[in-house]
Amino acid sequence: MDKHKKQIILANCNMVPVEALDQALTAAHISFDELKQYNLTANKLNELQLLDDQRNGKIVLPPPIPLPPPIGNLGGTSSGGAMPPSIPQLRNEQSSQVEENILEKIRDQECSAEDIKKALTNKRIGYADLENIGIEKKLIQALKFYSSASAITLFKKIEDLPTMESGRTDLYMVGMPYSGKSTILASLIKYANQKGILIHDSYNPDGNKYLETLKRNLDYGVLPLRTGVASYNYIATSLKDDNNTGHPFNIVEVPGENYVNIFNQGFENSEIPQFINYIKSANKKILVFVLDALSHDKRFEEERFFGALDQSIAYSNILSIFKDAKVLENTDAVYFVVNKFDYIKNKRFQHDDRPEVDLAFDYMNSEFLGLLENCKSARDKSRNKFKIKVLPFSIGDIVYDKIVSRFAEQYPEELTKNLLEDSFVIKGGAFWKKFF
Ligand SMILES: Nc1nc2c(ncn2[C@@H]2O[C@H](COP(=O)(O)OP(=O)(O)OP(=O)(O)O)[C@@H](O)[C@H]2O)c(=O)[nH]1
Ligand SMILES: [Mg+2]
Numbered sequence: 001m002d003k004h005k006k007q008i009i010l011a012n013c014n015m016v017p018v019e020a021l022d023q024a025l026t027a028a029h030i031s032f033d034e035l036k037q038y039n040l041t042a043n044k045l046n047e048l049q050l051l052d053d054q055r056n057g058k059i060v061l062p063p064p065i066p067l068p069p070p071i072g073n074l075g076g077t078s079s080g081g082a083m084p085p086s087i088p089q090l091r092n093e094q095s096s097q098v099e100e101n102i103l104e105k106i107r108d109q110e111c112s113a114e115d116i117k118k119a120l121t122n123k124r125i126g127y128a129d130l131e132n133i134g135i136e137k138k139l140i141q142a143l144k145f146y147s148s149a150s151a152i153t154l155f156k157k158i159e160d161l162p163t164m165e166s167g168r169t170d171l172y173m174v175g176m177p178y179s180g181k182s183t184i185l186a187s188l189i190k191y192a193n194q195k196g197i198l199i200h201d202s203y204n205p206d207g208n209k210y211l212e213t214l215k216r217n218l219d220y221g222v223l224p225l226r227t228g229v230a231s232y233n234y235i236a237t238s239l240k241d242d243n244n245t246g247h248p249f250n251i252v253e254v255p256g257e258n259y260v261n262i263f264n265q266g267f268e269n270s271e272i273p274q275f276i277n278y279i280k281s282a283n284k285k286i287l288v289f290v291l292d293a294l295s296h297d298k299r300f301e302e303e304r305f306f307g308a309l310d311q312s313i314a315y316s317n318i319l320s321i322f323k324d325a326k327v328l329e330n331t332d333a334v335y336f337v338v339n340k341f342d343y344i345k346n347k348r349f350q351h352d353d354r355p356e357v358d359l360a361f362d363y364m365n366s367e368f369l370g371l372l373e374n375c376k377s378a379r380d381k382s383r384n385k386f387k388i389k390v391l392p393f394s395i396g397d398i399v400y401d402k403i404v405s406r407f408a409e410q411y412p413e414e415l416t417k418n419l420l421e422d423s424f425v426i427k428g429g430a431f432w433k434k435f436f
Contacts, residue, residue, distance in 0.1 A: 001024075001027075001029040006029060006030060009024065009029075009030065010030060010034055010035070010037075010038040011038065013035055013038050013039075013040045013044075014039070014040060014041055014044070017199075017201075017246075018044055018047050018048060018051075018200060018201065018202040019199055019200070021035070021040075021044070021048060022048055022051050022052075025048060025052065026055075032045070032048070032049075032052075035048070041202075043202050043203060043204070043205055044202040046202070046205045047200060047201075047202035047205060047208065048202075050205075050208070051200070102115070102116075102119050102124065102125060103125060103129055103130075103133050106130065106133065106135065106400075107133045107134065107135070109399050109400065111400065112400055112401040112402065113143060113146045113222075113400040113401055113402035113403055114401070114402070116143055116147075116400060117143070117146060117147045120143075120147055121147070127140060127144065130143070138221065139221075139399065139403060139405065141220070141221075142220055142221035142222055142403045142404075143400070143403065145217075145220040145221075145222050146222045146402060146403065149217060149222060149225065157232070157271070158232060158271060158274045158275050158278050159274070160232075161232055161234050161252075161278065162203075162204050162206075162207075162234065164234070164236075164250045164252075164278070164279070164281060164283070165203045165204075165236055165248075165250060166281060166282065166283060167248065167283070167424075168236065168248040168249055168250045168283055168424065169247065169248065169249050169250070169283065169284045169285065169286060169332075169422075169423040169424045170249075170250045170252070170279060170281065170283045170284070170285045170286070171249050171250065171251045171252070171285075171286045171288065171419070171423075172252050172254050172279070172285065172286070172287050172288060173185065173251065173252065173253050173254060173288045173290060174254045174256055174287065174288065174289050174290065174315065174318055175253075175254070175255075175256050175289070175290030175292070175339075176255075176256040176257060176290075176292060176295070176311055176314065177229065177230075177255065177256075177257060178292065178295060179256070179290040179291070179292035179295070179311075179339060180290055180292060180339040180340060180393075180395075181227075181253045181254075181290050182214065182223075182224035182227055182233075182253065183223055183224055183395050184288075184290060184337065184339065184393060184395075184412075184415070185214060185224075185235075185251065185253065186214035186215060186217065186218045186223070186224050186395075187218065187393075187395050187407075187411065187412045188412045188415060188416065189211055189214055189215045189218075189237075190214075190215050190218045190219065190407070190412070191409060191412035191413060191416060192239055192412075192416060193215060196240075197239050197240040197241075197416070198237065198238075198239060198240075199237065199238040199239070199240060199246055200237065201236045201237050201238055201248065203236040204234060204235060204236045207233070207234050207235035207236055207237075208235065208237075210233055210235055211235045211237060218404065218407070221403055221404045221405065221407075222402060222403060222404070223395065223398070223402045223403070223404060227253065227255075229255070229257070230255040230257055230258050231253075231255060232252060232253060232254060232255065233252070233253040234250065234251070234252045234253075235251050236248070236249070236250050236251070237249055237251065239416060239419065239420060239423075241420045241425075245425050246425075247419070247420055247423045247424065247425055248424070249419070249423065250283065252279075254275075256311070256314050256315070256318070257314075258270065258271050258272070258275075259272065259314055259317050259318045259321065272321060276321065276325040276327070279327060280325065280326075280327065281330075282330065283330065283424075284330060284331075284332050284423065284424045285327065285330050285331045285332065286331070286332060286333045286334075286335065286419065286422055286423065287319075287322070287331055287333070287334045287335070288334075288335045288337055289315045289318075289334070289335065289336050289337065289371075290337050290339050291311060291315075291336055291337060291338050291339055291364075291368060292311065292339055292340060293338055293339060293340050293341065293343060293344045293363065293367075294340040294343045294344075295311075296311060296367060297343070297344065297347065311368070311371075312368050312370050312371045315371050316370065316371050316374045319334075319371075319374055319375055319378050320374070320378070322378075323378045323381065323382065328378060328379075328382045328384065328386065329382060329383060329384050330384070331382075331384065331386045332384075332386055332387065332422050332423075333386055333387040333388075333389060333418075333422040334375055334379075334386055334387070334388050334389070335389045335390075335391055335415075335418065336364055336368070336371070336372070336375075336388075336389070336390045336391070337391050337392075337393045337415075338360040338363055338364060338390065338391070338392050338393065339393045339394070340393075340394060341356065341360065341392040341393055341394040341411070342394040342395075342396070342397065342398075342408075343394075344359075344363060345359070345392075345394075348363070356392045357390070357391065357392060357414075359392065360390050360391065360392035361390045364390045372388075372390075375388055376388065387422060389418060391411075391414060391415060391418065392411065393411045393415065394408055394411055395407065395408065395411075396408035
């Protein structure tokens with residue numbers, strides 16, 4: 001690279017995407033010191049350092065990670081990056097007081113990963129016992145990982161969120177506690193990474209840590225740990241389409257429970273004005289409502305779901321807030337994701353061979369018709385005729401409530417396809433593209 005070109009890049013380094021700067025660093029065209037001299041932002045420097053450390057085999061990401069388990073059918077492992085450090089091998093301990101009861105439950109998959117973790121921590125059972133009762137090695141590894149992982153929640157309140165970067169598509173994943181927001185996000189990130197279409201963005205390093213944690217947990221077959229109650233999470237990332245064009249997204253997990261009690265609390269006393277203020281931008285928006293089909297179906301059957309908030313009412317409220325705040329004027333698409341589709345497929349549509357998207361639409365029409373109609377009428381009143389889509393989604397097969405024994409790729413694939421179709425694209429050649 002000649003001196004002149006290098007000078008232009010350094011002088012404009014804050015406008016060059018991290019990916020391109022990383023290439024220049026790898027090719028030794030530029031150095032970290034030069035980037036610092038030219039005042040590259042701390043966020044971008046951190047991101048580049050992270051990529052460099054990963055390349056050089058340094059470990060930089062939390063939490064402490066065990067060796068990759070042999071998860072043959074979990075859909076591959078993450079690419080790019082150093083292998084995590086090993087954890088101690090399974091101790092060949094035979095617990096003196098083996099609890100027949102809990103082991104039976106584990107064998108019959110009638111308990112949760114949390115129960116197993118407790119039994120292991122209290123030394124009522126050991127990993128060798130799990131082997132002895134015939135639990136697959138990859139499941140044991142996943143349980144081991146689960147027992148060592150700690151939750152990472154980055155943001156709790158709106159005021160803790162960094163300002164959303166403009167020039168991106170804002171993607172809001174709205175969902176009740178337990179609806180599966182974090183799992184969908186993890187699945188999307190894992191899929192996009194596996195296909196090589198995930199582009200790291202430097203804008204929000206904290207968000208990147210969250211993203212890495214989600215992806216890594218899923219690589220080990222572990223679902224995201226519970227996010228704190230009513231907590232927001234924000235990551236900035238881009239996805240590439242078939243033409244290699246980047247689609248930059250601001251992805252925000254929005255806890256639905258804040259929006260249910262608006263009528264009790266009163267709009268002004270709630271977090272809503274702040275939230276509206278936060279998301280009011282000229283950015284294009286995609287709203288994803290995560291419908292928890294499992295909790296919905298079990299709300300009259302199982303005690304733990306009795307207190308669950310009515311999703312239809314909550315999401316209709318949120319839609320009407322968005323309408324009043326004119327957020328829908330910048331909204332290009334509203335998705336209703338019928339989540340935990342594995343459950344309803346088994347329960348309702350076991351012998352129905354129609355495409356799953358038709359089944360999801362059927363389900364939506366029979367269980368959430370009011371919400372769908374509210375959304376249509378909001379669209380009729382909006383100048384911007386946004387698309388309304390219904391998509392089925394499932395992470396795959398789950399055991400012990402938290403362990404993924406099979407990762408289903410078709411759902412994140414379909415979601416990605418739709419997101420690329422409905423999102424904003426950076427068009428035109430950027431000046432730096434000529435140089436790399
Ligand atoms: N059957 C089934 N269960 C799922 C699926 N996705 C998630 N779950 C279950 O739902 C639980 C909650 O999922 P999360 O992704 O943590 O939900 P969330 O919306 O982020 O919840 P909070 O962080 O508590 O607000 C998981 O721990 C699983 O037990 C799925 O595709 N199928
Ligand atoms: Mg969550």
